Amino acid sequence: MSRHQSPLPRLALLAAGLFGASLLDASPAFADLRMCNTSGSRVGVAIGYRDAQGWTTEGWWNIGPRACETLLRGTLAARFYYVHAVDYDRGGEWTGKSVMCTRNKEFTIRGIEDCLARGYDRAGFFEVDTGEQKSWTIQLTDTTGSAPARP
Template identity: 55%
Template sequence: MNSGFPVHSIRLGSTLLIAALGGLVAFATPAQADLRICNETANLVSVSMGYRAERGWMSEGWWQTPPGDCRVLYQGDLQRRFYYLYAVDDIGGGAWDGEVFMCTRDETFTIFGVEDCLARGYERTGFFEVDTQNRTDWTLQLTESAGAPAVVGPDLGEDLEDPAFLVDPDAPLTPDKTDTQ
């Protein structure tokens, strides 16, 4: 006489195996790529970003990033090679800036265009260039180096403190650079 125990064990085992394989498939999906910024300073930092969008140049902000935390500035695979960032230490003062000028304002903003910022009621702010080297995922760390702000890129802790290192010296210092994809 068959007690049904082996059949029940086989069904339970099959169900657990299918559930485990389903879990592996869920974890095997590719991770989403992003442009992230991490605050490795002791103070709250506010960050704004600019890039060439479908409608032309666009700047937006602010992402507040507490000490030791990261924020996603652009979600998904990066579609452009160049992005432009401006960050300010909300408590200690100082900024991570550059010589590529875009429009900003004190409140949350999305601004199209980089021309005539002051005439349009915005501030004219210098952003530094981030060359993602056509990668789909990029993380920057804002750090303080001997009291001065520094930016560390994703490659081997490379120190990108000098914005001139980030901007091609032969290129015009305006966002007229053509993005290569």
């Protein structure tokens, strides 16, 4: 899971459709955090979350065009997750106002403070509110607009 290039100025911004797990489905329930890439490009995804030990950021998952990937398996440990994604093919990124630590190669980083002093990069992440569901799917889509307003 490595990022192939530095992102260009933001060409693609977030227009995410968020879908919770169906409670009425008769099939066995799977509790995971999933990401679906509905764009026509390959994307690299990093996530951030707070658990009992504090803040963690992880990356990179490489997701092909019109494909889905499980990012975290099991019942979700947090209500809010944070996402930063990079469009490998056309440049640009999905970003937000929450600043967390990343690296150019595969990583798991504890803590979101002093990223640069600790030898990491800083990146903006957008917030996803799972509504305390046990599983959640985040959908990345192409857009020419800006990120939706925050509640």
